[in-house]
Amino acid sequence: MVLIHLLIVFIFTTSTIKATTNILQYDLRSSTKLSLDDIYEYAHLLGALSGLANRDTPKLFTIYGDSDIRWLSYISSINWPEDANYTVVTSIIDLVERLSDDIKGVALYDPKVPATSNLASTASGVYDLIPICYRPAPNSLYTQLVQSGPQLSVQINFVNMFVGNLTGSAKTDAYVWAAEHFLDSKLADGTYLGYYIDKWWSQSSKASQAPFESLAVNQDWIIKNRGFIFDLSPWDDESPNDDPHQPIGTDYKALITILEKAYQQHNGTKFSTVSGFVPWLFKYVDEKHGGVPSEWRMAHVMSAFNVVIDADACCVDNFANAAFFSHYAYNQSQQRFIQNPLPSREQLIEQRLLNEDNIVANRTYIIYYAGDYDSAAWFANEFKTLWDDPKRGTIPIAWAVNPNLYDRFPLLHPYLYRTRTANDFFVSGDSGSGYLNPTQLFEPRMFSGLPRADALWIERNRYYFNKFNIKHTGFVINGDAGPLTNQSDLMYTKFSPLGFTRQQGYTTLGETALIPGTRVPSFTETDLSDGNEIQQILSYYKSQTVRFAVFRGVLRSATNYATIAENVQKIQPNITFVDPYTFALLARIYLSKDYTINNDLVSYVDDNLPKLVRNRDIITTNFSIRNEGWNTLNNLRLKLTFACNMVYVFNWNTEIQHGDIRSISYQFQVDCNQPGEYQVIYQLYRDNIAFEEFGNVPWISSVQLVSIIS
Numbered sequence: 001m002v003l004i005h006l007l008i009v010f011i012f013t014t015s016t017i018k019a020t021t022n023i024l025q026y027d028l029r030s031s032t033k034l035s036l037d038d039i040y041e042y043a044h045l046l047g048a049l050s051g052l053a054n055r056d057t058p059k060l061f062t063i064y065g066d067s068d069i070r071w072l073s074y075i076s077s078i079n080w081p082e083d084a085n086y087t088v089v090t091s092i093i094d095l096v097e098r099l100s101d102d103i104k105g106v107a108l109y110d111p112k113v114p115a116t117s118n119l120a121s122t123a124s125g126v127y128d129l130i131p132i133c134y135r136p137a138p139n140s141l142y143t144q145l146v147q148s149g150p151q152l153s154v155q156i157n158f159v160n161m162f163v164g165n166l167t168g169s170a171k172t173d174a175y176v177w178a179a180e181h182f183l184d185s186k187l188a189d190g191t192y193l194g195y196y197i198d199k200w201w202s203q204s205s206k207a208s209q210a211p212f213e214s215l216a217v218n219q220d221w222i223i224k225n226r227g228f229i230f231d232l233s234p235w236d237d238e239s240p241n242d243d244p245h246q247p248i249g250t251d252y253k254a255l256i257t258i259l260e261k262a263y264q265q266h267n268g269t270k271f272s273t274v275s276g277f278v279p280w281l282f283k284y285v286d287e288k289h290g291g292v293p294s295e296w297r298m299a300h301v302m303s304a305f306n307v308v309i310d311a312d313a314c315c316v317d318n319f320a321n322a323a324f325f326s327h328y329a330y331n332q333s334q335q336r337f338i339q340n341p342l343p344s345r346e347q348l349i350e351q352r353l354l355n356e357d358n359i360v361a362n363r364t365y366i367i368y369y370a371g372d373y374d375s376a377a378w379f380a381n382e383f384k385t386l387w388d389d390p391k392r393g394t395i396p397i398a399w400a401v402n403p404n405l406y407d408r409f410p411l412l413h414p415y416l417y418r419t420r421t422a423n424d425f426f427v428s429g430d431s432g433s434g435y436l437n438p439t440q441l442f443e444p445r446m447f448s449g450l451p452r453a454d455a456l457w458i459e460r461n462r463y464y465f466n467k468f469n470i471k472h473t474g475f476v477i478n479g480d481a482g483p484l485t486n487q488s489d490l491m492y493t494k495f496s497p498l499g500f501t502r503q504q505g506y507t508t509l510g511e512t513a514l515i516p517g518t519r520v521p522s523f524t525e526t527d528l529s530d531g532n533e534i535q536q537i538l539s540y541y542k543s544q545t546v547r548f549a550v551f552r553g554v555l556r557s558a559t560n561y562a563t564i565a566e567n568v569q570k571i572q573p574n575i576t577f578v579d580p581y582t583f584a585l586l587a588r589i590y591l592s593k594d595y596t597i598n599n600d601l602v603s604y605v606d607d608n609l610p611k612l613v614r615n616r617d618i619i620t621t622n623f624s625i626r627n628e629g630w631n632t633l634n635n636l637r638l639k640l641t642f643a644c645n646m647v648y649v650f651n652w653n654t655e656i657q658h659g660d661i662r663s664i665s666y667q668f669q670v671d672c673n674q675p676g677e678y679q680v681i682y683q684l685y686r687d688n689i690a691f692e693e694f695g696n697v698p699w700i701s702s703v704q705l706v707s708i709i710s
Helices: 002-015 029-033 036-053 066-077 092-098 116-127 141-147 170-184 199-203 216-224 250-266 291-303 328-332 345-350 376-387 403-407 412-419 454-467 486-493 533-538 558-571 580-592
Strands: 021-027 060-063 084-089 106-109 130-133 154-157 192-195 228-230 272-276 307-311 364-373 397-401 424-430 473-476 500-502 521-527 547-554 575-577 602-607 612-614 618-627 636-641 647-652 661-669 676-686 699-706
Touching: 021 092, 029 036, 036 060, 036 092, 036 116, 036 130, 036 141, 036 199, 036 216, 060 066, 066 376, 084 092, 092 141, 106 116, 106 141, 116 130, 116 154, 116 170, 116 216, 116 228, 130 141, 170 228, 170 250, 192 216, 216 228, 216 272, 228 250, 250 291, 291 307, 307 403, 345 580, 364 376, 364 424, 364 473, 364 558, 364 580, 376 397, 376 412, 397 412, 397 473, 403 454, 412 424, 424 454, 424 580, 454 486, 454 699, 473 486, 521 580, 533 547, 533 558, 547 580, 558 575, 602 676, 636 661, 647 661
Parallel strands: 021 060, 021 084, 106 130, 106 154, 192 228, 192 272, 272 307, 364 397, 364 547, 364 575, 397 424, 424 473, 473 500, 500 521, 521 547, 612 699
Antiparallel strands: 602 618, 618 661, 636 647, 636 676, 676 699
């Protein structure tokens, strides 16, 4: 009896002991006071160390900018990683030695061919190496880590490997070799691409003015995921300034080769993401090609190969800890992020935006699009400070955050959804779940000639928009791809049921219009002018009629938006600032003359379907649904497609009033004897009409069927 008691005490005691998370902390900021060569090489090394050390668990935190200090304080306040114990390391040699289990040697690159620095980055991810520049100078990293100190072994050597005998350029010879060696073999994952300036940064006349802009630390995310990193000009009509003697178009041809091989890895069944941007501060931009045209050229080309951009654009773009932060997503598991409910008809009548006869009040309706958050780096560096503004909540704002940024920086979304006010709503930024040009998804696809990819884009956006309860695309940008088309408009109706806002001048439908044959409204944006916003907004006012206008701001605070609105309304009280979903519901009624257009809207807010099942398992599951529409829901059916594409139909006889969430529990038996992964889809039906027909995206996830072990 005593032994049993002691055993119970022992089990209880040991099971409640919490494991400490040991994390190394390194402050990289002092390196920016060194030579330009050292600045790049230290940042490059830390980017790789972070990618390798943080691949499986968070083990290394790098301090490189002010936002790193803020986020370190924040994660400590929420006890993540749990019970973290930080050890400050001040010596780069000590740091490398402490991480020796994660490092298998060195990828040595050639300073005479700066492109090889990016080859070394790719090799680092593929072979678990660290990139070191062959620079045998006193106190260089090569001297400290290879010639002396830990004397790391060189596993792959790019020195004197490329001379330009293949393409006429040593730079592009290097990338053509890398594409064949890393992408053709699938050693590197072409769904993770990095567009980051190479070691040539150290030679740039502008580098000394921007010591944090090498962005070599940003490579950690690509290295963690064994991706592919490059730096090539998207222009085919001039030689790049970093390689002026190459044949014109050589950089561009190498870029196309890389994008083709990345696409071929998965035969067009996935989108790739390129983190980074045209390094316009240093390269590829001149009198002939400006910064914005170079951005648009990049997007035009990338879109043709099913590549979306996570736009680490100058100059709030250094981001040192993506690999570390990415582990926070595991804390969230399958969590869905649910927004404020849509407004009811009664609420809009009470606010005098609608009358009892369902006539929209004669006002000019304005929404603020608060962007541009199409970059995980911008999102991490700028957003929380702007969000924590004390005036947030005093004015409706459409916060435009691309939902795919969660993959690289999952730390902020839970905070935003948890601390939102009744006036905070989320829409996507450009152009949905990633920055691309939508018409480039349709044939003929300039630059690539590949098959259309609109169905793949719809599938991708349905996943992200569902996860973050987004029903509006805040900014559809088509750049050099030209006007949006009926095809591209209809594509957005499949995942953005409460509308989308276009670039100005990119449609023939007019400022505000329903997409023909649908309930989905479309709008046109206007960029807020700096310093003249009040008069600019007042100029959009039309008396005795209804007008809808979207004003786009970039990196502005809630105080800024609120101050502008207060001053506008002092002069013209019939200009009304609303949230994006009130905006859309009013536009739908106004354009259709039918208030029932806002019936039958729902959000699928939760379920507990298992992710792993066996044949004949009996599953008991709950589904939770919120009524977003203006009618009461009852006497419906819920149709579930599960493993082996078996369909289960359940009666939904629980009444749901507007804004309410109701849950129902059902039981079913798995009927599938073919192991594998299957798509899970469910949605409501009225009779035989799917709620998808009313503009509701079905919930889509997956389930894995495993064999029964006898």
